[in-house]
Amino acid sequence: MQVARTIGEVRRFVAAGRRRAASVGLVPTMGALHAAHLNLVRACQRDENFTVVSIFVNPTQFGPNEDLARYPRDEAGDLEKCGQAGVDVVFLPSAAEMYPQPSETEIAVSALTRTLCGPHRPGHFEGVATVVAKLFNIVQPDRAYFGEKDFQQFRVLQRMAADLNFPVEVIGCPLVREPDGLAMSSRNAYLSTDERRQALGLIAALQHGRELITGGEQSPVVVEDAMLTVLRGNRIAEVDYASVVEPERLQPVERIAGRVLLAIAAQVGTTRLIDNLLVDPSGASG
Ligand code: AMP
Numbered sequence: 001m002q003v004a005r006t007i008g009e010v011r012r013f014v015a016a017g018r019r020r021a022a023s024v025g026l027v028p029t030m031g032a033l034h035a036a037h038l039n040l041v042r043a044c045q046r047d048e049n050f051t052v053v054s055i056f057v058n059p060t061q062f063g064p065n066e067d068l069a070r071y072p073r074d075e076a077g078d079l080e081k082c083g084q085a086g087v088d089v090v091f092l093p094s095a096a097e098m099y100p101q102p103s104e105t106e107i108a109v110s111a112l113t114r115t116l117c118g119p120h121r122p123g124h125f126e127g128v129a130t131v132v133a134k135l136f137n138i139v140q141p142d143r144a145y146f147g148e149k150d151f152q153q154f155r156v157l158q159r160m161a162a163d164l165n166f167p168v169e170v171i172g173c174p175l176v177r178e179p180d181g182l183a184m185s186s187r188n189a190y191l192s193t194d195e196r197r198q199a200l201g202l203i204a205a206l207q208h209g210r211e212l213i214t215g216g217e218q219s220p221v222v223v224e225d226a227m228l229t230v231l232r233g234n235r236i237a238e239v240d241y242a243s244v245v246e247p248e249r250l251q252p253v254e255r256i257a258g259r260v261l262l263a264i265a266a267q268v269g270t271t272r273l274i275d276n277l278l279v280d281p282s283g284a285s286g
Pocket residue numbers: 028029030031036037040145146147148149150173174175176177183184185186
């Protein structure tokens with residue numbers, strides 16, 4: 001496995017890989033790698049002959065009051081996991097390497113970022129879209145792999161790649177959970193034992209919403225209120241949203257008639273968690 005810390009190095013390593021491999025895949029991450037990240041790596045390795053993992057805690061996607069300074073970092077552990085997984089290249093740039101000067105260019109994806117997390121995290125999706133565009137230009141992969149845990153991020157990046165004609169296919173991979181249902185996240189490391197229990201309220205609320213919908217409930221407002229009640233029952237009071245949206249454009253629906261995305265963002269202690277569930281009213285697994 002090769003480790004690149006500069007843009008020049010990663011370009012050289014990928015160019016050399018391309019001479020022997022038919023295709024190159026990229027898995028962008030912020031590190032503190034867990035089983036869900038490694039699932040993306042495996043999805044990439046199934047499709048591609050050459051797998052690049054980037055690890056970069058991108059400062060421009062964090063708001064001023066967010067957790068950039070305390071975001072978990074584990075470079076040695078991450079490199080070991082990537083090595084064991086058979087990754088070809090890990091790209092580990094510094095902030096100075098990625099942003100030698102403050103970027104004056106920013107990518108904004110409009111309607112898709114006006115719902116769900118968009119209004120609660122001003123500038124976040126612009127930061128994500130811009131850094132992923134930079135990574136696409138640096139690594140020039142054929143495909144890039146993202147988790148549906150961050151469903152809105154996945155849709156935003158799919159749209160960015162299409163709108164800007166990036167020759168990169170954006171692939172979504174299923175959300176991976178802990179055995180008790182909690183969505184895996186590097187941020188779960190912040191949770192105390194009590195908060196870890198409370199955090200199960202998110203999946204409980206989503207599952208309750210799904211039961212209502214598969215039982216015939218068609219009103220998004222009824223489902224959203226019911227999800228909020230479950231969250232409060234789990235002592236989760238600070239909820240950014242508990243929403244029913246259609247799963248392509250992520251806009252609200254007036255009536256639940258087809259597949260919908262149930263999505264929640266809530267604060268558990270000092271940790272902001274997100275989770276979602278795709279639901280088909282016919283009961284077919286989403
Ligand atoms: P992060 O390091 O949290 O920025 O995540 C890097 C990639 O891993 C993103 O595409 C995330 O959507 C994906 N990811 C993180 N957690 C999960 C999860 N529990 N299930 C599926 N994908 C995930």
